[in-house]
Amino acid sequence: MKITIIGTGYVGLVTGACLAELGNDVFCLDVDQSKVDILNNGGIPIHEPGLEDVVARNRAAGRLKFSTDLAASVAHGDVQFIAVGTPPDEDGSADLQYVLAAARNIGKHMTGFKVIVDKSTVPVGTAGKVSAAIAQELQQRGNTGATFSVVSNPEFLKEGAAVEDFMRPDRIVIGHDSTAEGLQAYAAMKKLYAPFNRNHERTYWMDVRSAEFTKYAANAMLATRISFMNELANLADQVGADIEAVRHGIGSDPRIGHSFLYAGCGYGGSCFPKDVQALERTARAYGQELHILRAVEQVNNNQKHVLGKKVVARFGENLQGRHFAIWGLAFKPNTDDMREASSRVLLGELIARGATVAVFDPVAMKEAKRVLALDFNSDESILSRIRFSESPMDALQDADALAIVTEWKAFRSPDFEQLKSKLKAPVIFDGRNLFEPQVMADASIEYHGIGRSILTKS
The missing domain is CATH 3.40.50.720 (NAD(P)-binding Rossmann-like Domain)
Known part of the structure; x- marks a missing residue:
């Protein structure tokens, strides 16, 4: 054809x-x-x-x-x-x-x-x-x-x-x-x-209208599952529960399933944020409020600040003289898409508090340079505080802590001894729950996940 x-x-x-x-x-x-x-x-x-x-x-x-x-x-x-x-x-x-x-x-x-x-x-x-x-x-x-x-x-x-x-x-x-x-x-x-x-x-x-509606409904449902788990993860942090254990427990129910139940530091990209907003706007045009979707959007916006809050809770409000490593810039793995990426929020917060940052992403470095220049209005005094690293380990050199924002496969099994030797102190803020808290505790690494208990060495 x-x-x-x-x-x-x-x-x-x-x-x-x-x-x-x-x-x-x-x-x-x-x-x-x-x-x-x-x-x-x-x-x-x-x-x-x-x-x-x-x-x-x-x-x-x-x-x-x-x-x-x-x-x-x-x-x-x-x-x-x-x-x-x-x-x-x-x-x-x-x-x-x-x-x-x-x-x-x-x-x-x-x-x-x-x-x-x-x-x-x-x-x-x-x-x-x-x-x-x-x-x-x-x-x-x-x-x-x-x-x-x-x-x-x-x-x-x-x-x-x-x-x-x-x-x-x-x-x-x-x-x-x-x-x-x-x-x-x-x-x-x-x-x-x-x-x-x-x-x-x-x-x-x-019919045509149902087909148009189906796309928005699908993305809204997936976004809702993500925000629901993120809200539960934040509560799990407070009550001392492990959101990963909870995920397995509820995902085993065939009415729920395991997909899109991963807690993290918020969703981004070109679809979910835009489509949730557009569906809300359509509803308002017909005199209806989609209260659940409004909450989904608010939870996601808040979730993008969770890593920054964890950093502040550990190192204080003033980050002058602090240096951090960030692994992952794209909004998700296997893409260079930086639209609505959680990394942009974390970078903005660290820079605003006076820190310097070294970043690495397997494919999004070029796009990140373009996007971050826009985020910071091409202000060289700010952009000079962001170092684009050659490798994940290179980014760690003399950093006070590592923050993981994108769950690339290459980040899942690092050499933890080498990682510890590069960092000033063995501290990890894991925005995608890539590692097991007990494994981190046994390796004498201070580990801050999303909805996961902080453990000491057994």
Whole structure:
């Protein structure tokens, strides 16, 4: 099939590359010439395991092309995926300007029937706005022969495992209407996703608004589980319980399960914070308050300060002359995404109290330099107090303590004797509960986890 992907960001690039991998002829459009140049020269603008190989293989085979040519992109695809960004607006609602601009551009150039797929995460009712934008452009052109149908096909990709998630989906959600054009769109989408359903049916067909709602509901549920466990972890710290033991105890109940029950220093990224806010904003537009989600957001915002509070409780409010090591900068492993990352909050608090910091992340160092320059307004007097280290052990040199913010696999089994020799004192603040308190106590390491008791050597 001939497919057009509008937007070569995280969702668009993964979608385009994976659909090309299945034999489709895919045209990826982006307005950013520098990004298109990177892709045409064999690179990719994001870090996602396995994606670079898929892109290179399908570019070489001629099934995947990248361009800024808008007219050519509309002419190419019978199915047009809109996969542009929907950043949060000032009031927390999803900003649809890029989605609607893409829709208008399709309307300006289309000549025959098109299936328009909302792949971006958009609020309930967006398909109607997209349809109206296209129809308005067609009306202005006086083109009554071109027809279309807008469907919702939300993505459920985890950063760091997106290629696997796309190629082996646990579900495919598609919303369409029951008009004649909607039934044409149904047939096209069924054909497109047929390779994923050979083993068993993974597609959930529904109306458009329900499909739009499903994406937000899924992310809101996952965010709720994380904040729930973080709130319990903070209480566990007070009562002397071990949240990891609690997690195993409740996760064994099949009605609850083990997924997304890990306590830590808060969630970040491009999805959960933005989507929780957008769903709250949608509810308020209909005169309803989502009290649970408001609490989820507040708990998460507070949780990002927990590591900083633990540091202050141990070393005092004034951190002048103190030096700390931070392992992990990205919001999660296997990505260089720094959006809403907990590391940014901790760095801000340590710097504000006068400390210097050495940081290390396996893949996010370049992105971290860019983001932190923005966070600190390119103030060299502040940025000079942050040292970007060559390795995890290099970051530890002469630090008063280590704080772990991202649960990279490379951090799970360090040489603890070497670690102790690098630190001024053996103190670890573990924001992801990578280590066992008793193991740390036996190694004579002072250990501060999230919801885990501090033990002394047995």
